[in-house]
Amino acid sequence: MRIVIWFFLSTFSLLAIDAKLTIETDVEQRAKVALLDGSALPEEAIFNLFVSDLKISGHFLVDGTYRTESFEGGTWDGALKSKEYLIKYRYVQSGGAKLDIRLLKASDGTEVFRKRYAINSVAKRPFLVHKAVSDINAVLNYPDISWINRYIVFSKYTAPRRSEIVVADYTFAYQKSVIRGGLNLFPKWADAKQQAFYYTSYTHGLPTLYKLNIYTGQRTKIARSQGMLVCSDVSRDGSRLLLTMAPTGQPDIYEYDLRSGQKRRLTTFSGIDVGAKYAEEEQSIVFVSNRLGYPNIFKKGIGSAAVKQAVYRGRNNNACDAFENKVIYASRESSSVFGANTFNIYLTSLDSPETRPLTTTGSNQFPRFSPDGNVVMYIKQRFGASSVGYVNLQSGATLLFPFEAHRLQSIDW
Amino acid sequence: MYKVFDKKSWIVAIAAVTMVGCGQPAPDGKVNPNNVYDSGTIAGDTVSIDEGRYGDNSGRFNSSSDGFQSLYFGFDSYAITPEMQQMISRDAEVARGHGNAKIRIEGNCDEFGTDEYNYALGLKRAKAVKDALTAEGIPASRMELISYGESNPACTEQTDACFAQNRRVDLRLAR
Numbered sequence: 024m025r026i027v028i029w030f031f032l033s034t035f036s037l038l039a040i041d042a043k044l045t046i047e048t049d050v051e052q053r054a055k056v057a058l059l060d061g062s063a064l065p066e067e068a069i070f071n072l073f074v075s076d077l078k079i080s081g082h083f084l085v086d087g088t089y090r091t092e093s094f095e096g097g098t099w100d101g102a103l104k105s106k107e108y109l110i111k112y113r114y115v116q117s118g119g120a121k122l123d124i125r126l127l128k129a130s131d132g133t134e135v136f137r138k139r140y141a142i143n144s145v146a147k148r149p150f151l152v153h154k155a156v157s158d159i160n161a162v163l164n165y166p167d168i169s170w171i172n173r174y175i176v177f178s179k180y181t182a183p184r185r186s187e188i189v190v191a192d193y194t195f196a197y198q199k200s201v202i203r204g205g206l207n208l209f210p211k212w213a214d215a216k217q218q219a220f221y222y223t224s225y226t227h228g229l230p231t232l233y234k235l236n237i238y239t240g241q242r243t244k245i246a247r248s249q250g251m252l253v254c255s256d257v258s259r260d261g262s263r264l265l266l267t268m269a270p271t272g273q274p275d276i277y278e279y280d281l282r283s284g285q286k287r288r289l290t291t292f293s294g295i296d297v298g299a300k301y302a303e304e305e306q307s308i309v310f311v312s313n314r315l316g317y318p319n320i321f322k323k324g325i326g327s328a329a330v331k332q333a334v335y336r337g338r339n340n341n342a343c344d345a346f347e348n349k350v351i352y353a354s355r356e357s358s359s360v361f362g363a364n365t366f367n368i369y370l371t372s373l374d375s376p377e378t379r380p381l382t383t384t385g386s387n388q389f390p391r392f393s394p395d396g397n398v399v400m401y402i403k404q405r406f407g408a409s410s411v412g413y414v415n416l417q418s419g420a421t422l423l424f425p426f427e428a429h430r431l432q433s434i435d436w
Numbered sequence: 437m438y439k440v441f442d443k444k445s446w447i448v449a450i451a452a453v454t455m456v457g458c459g460q461p462a463p464d465g466k467v468n469p470n471n472v473y474d475s476g477t478i479a480g481d482t483v484s485i486d487e488g489r490y491g492d493n494s495g496r497f498n499s500s501s502d503g504f505q506s507l508y509f510g511f512d513s514y515a516i517t518p519e520m521q522q523m524i525s526r527d528a529e530v531a532r533g534h535g536n537a538k539i540r541i542e543g544n545c546d547e548f549g550t551d552e553y554n555y556a557l558g559l560k561r562a563k564a565v566k567d568a569l570t571a572e573g574i575p576a577s578r579m580e581l582i583s584y585g586e587s588n589p590a591c592t593e594q595t596d597a598c599f600a601q602n603r604r605v606d607l608r609l610a611r
Contacts, residue, residue: 144481183498183588190482204488206587209552226487229582240483250559250581253552267552272563272581274556295560297552311553318553341553364548389551432587433551 053418054163055106057086057129061094061113068196069114069122072149075194076156079398081418082165094123097132104129110159114151119143122151126159136162149196166417170393173436174217175400175411176201176210180430188222190237193400193436195411195426201237209253209433214261215394220435221245221254221264232266246279246286256300256308265289265299265308276310278325289325302345302373309333309345309373320352322373334371336378342388346396348373351381353388353401368401370416381414391436400436402426498544498590503530504607507565508600511548514560516568524565527607528572536578538610541566543583544590546599558583565605580610 058073060066070089077083086106094113103109106129113123119142126136138158140151153171160168175191188202188210206225213219219236230252232245246252250269255276257264264279266286276290276299290296292314299310307324314321318341320334334340337354344351349372356365366386371378381390385405392399399414403423409431410423500506504527507520516524531539543558562581570576591598 180587184584186587199482200484201482202485202487204486206584207487208585208587225582225584229580235485237482240485250562251552251555251583251585253555255552267556269559269563269581269583272559272566274559295553295556297556342551 053082053084054108055084055086055129056108056110057088057090057103057106059090059092059109059111061092061111061123062115063113064116065091066114069112069148069152072152072194072196073110073112073156075422075424076153076171079171079413079415079420079422080156080160080165080168081415081420082160082163082168094125097127108135108163112155114148116145116148120145120148120151122148122155124155124159126162146199147192147197149192149194153192166397167395170395170398170436173394174212175434175436176212176220177434178208178210178222178432180432184225186432188220193411193413194424196424201235209255211254211257211435213257215259221257223252223254245281250274253297255298255310258301258305263305265301267297267299276308289323290330292330298343300343300345302350303348307373309343309350311341311343320350333373334369334378335376336369342390344390344392345373346392349392349396351390351392351399353390368399370399382412387412389431389434391434393436400434402431402434498588498606500606501608502534504539505530506607507561507605509561509603509605511546511603512557513603514557514564516564521568524568525572527565528569528574531569531574531578534609539569539574539579540608540610541569541579541581542588542606542608543581544588544602544604544606545586546602547586547589548599555583555585558585561603561605565607 056077058070060070067089074085074087077085094111109127109129111125111127115121122140124138125134127134136159140154142151150172157169157171171193175193176188178186178188180186184206185204186206186208187200188207189198189200191198208223210220210222213221213234218238219234221232221234224231224233229247229249231247232252232254234243234245248268248270250272251267251274253267255265255267262281264281266277266279267274268277274295274297275288276296278287278289289308292312295313297311299308302309307322309320309322311318312321317338319332320340320343321330322333323330333350334352339355340352342353349370351368351370353366353368356367364386366388367383368381368387368390369378370381381399382401385403387401387403389402390399397415397417399416401412403410403412409426411426413422505523507523541562543562545554545558559581562583566576566579566581569579589602591601
């Protein structure tokens with residue numbers, strides 16, 4: 024059933040052209056590839072993972088036909104000669120999960136690349152496919168797509184004052200609870216290697232920021248504050264944090280230097296300033312404020328007093344993310360106070376007022392950039408169903424995966 | 437001075453150094469058929485921590501207690517209205533009746549917000565109540581604030597009346 028839904032959503036998203044973007048990658052430059060399953064026990068779930076990875080990379084025109092063929096040897100299907108490359112794979116689930124891949128030139132069957140991947144946890148098998156596709160992409164000298172190997176971390180409510188923090192692959196085919204029970208919120212990756220994340224715990228009274236190593240379980244207390252305490256961004260070298268804190272009950276943005284232990288207050292507005300993200304070589308921040316009487320996106324240089332409006336459209340823009348000079352934000356666009364509301368994701372620049380919608384239907388929230396800034400993730404709710412969506416800003420490729428997100432609290436990539 | 441490398445050794449060394457970094461197979465060439473066991477970056481399992489013994493999901497905390505009354509706010513608002521002022525005065529009386537006991541003021545929101553903004557909105561509601569109680573003569577040092585954002589609903593039905601119950605501030609003695 025999941026496969027059927029996946030196909031529906033994937034196809035729907037492509038036909039609907041959810042994203043209106045300038046497509047920077049010429050379609051003719053993409054490699055035409057077909058997949059051949061050589062597994063002793065073929066299953067389309069692995070095939071679907073390959074297709075989604077190849078598609079969202081923006082570098083491949085992947086044939087969506089599921090085919091099986093012996094893993095070793097060449098191919099006898101003449102129709103595949105029109106492709107540039109064939110990817111043969113063999114998935115084995117015995118003593119863990121193993122995946123063999125061969126990249127062949129379709130014209131003459133020449134083997135270009137061959138590799139075996141293995142992992143002890145069968146549940147983690149999506150990562151085998153992600154790693155294989157990112158390697159194939161690198162072998163063919165396309166721009167890096169290693170973000171598909173990364174974990175997503177998110178928190179979701181399970182009951183009043185109860186939540187769960189979960190790690191997942193980008194398709195959400197793999198999910199594992201890291202912290203279950205208590206009230207633990209706002210997970211944020213601590214470093215590029217994703218060895219640890221920061222999160223806010225309400226478990227022992229006042230909000231407390233911890234850093235948790237997800238492999239060893241080592242937990243380090245970072246800060247504690249009455250009111251609220253959220254780590255909204257981490258500098259690229261992992262040495263500085265952007266925090267929303269309220270030591271006197273007033274939510275403002277602070278920068279916390281982990282090496283010196285010093286906190287610096289960056290905003291002093293008497294209303295709401297939250298959700299700061301580093302931008303422009305980490306020389307400025309982009310954040311959400313209601314200083315105009317409604318939630319909107321603003322920019323401020325670190326060390327500068329001046330605050331500048333960054334977004335000039337919409338009257339309720341209450342979540343954003345930034346990558347260098349690019350900003351994505353969620354805008355509430357329906358007039359009804361309650362019930363199903365329309366939220367859309369927009370892409371804009373700190374250098375120009377040009378703004379483009381990335382979504383046009385349903386409720387789209389929690390916009391997040393990939394670590395390289397080339398892909399945008401968001402959560403879509405439409406017709407009572409939820410899904411996680413991706414838009415490749417360079418190719419325009421879009422994907423949607425079904426995901427139970429009704430009680431999603433926060434998400435990071 | 438000792439001669440570390442002869443001419444032949446230098447050629448071999450330079451060739452070896454040059455070959456480092458050429459591990460990536462060429463796109464159009466044949467590659468070594470030896471399989472590569474490449475589990476390094478994706479091996480290892482994550483921890484799983486159970487904090488189920490902490491917290492309380494019985495619903496006992498989604499309203500005021502210890503004699504205090506909850507205060508209810510308008511949509512996306514943290515303004516104290518004249519109608520709310522009467523309840524603030526009553527809560528101030530209750531606070532005085534508890535001597536110097538510490539009071540916890542908890543801000544809450546409906547589900548129509550995202551991410552951090554909702555938690556800040558809940559906090560602004562809690563702070564508005566704290567400021568109003570301070571104006572009634574309750575020492576600020578007796579009060580602590582916390583925002584639960586949308587995490588602590590009093591009602592979970594999808595109705596306007598239900599959502600209105602969640603845009604509230606609860607008060608209780610801090611324990």
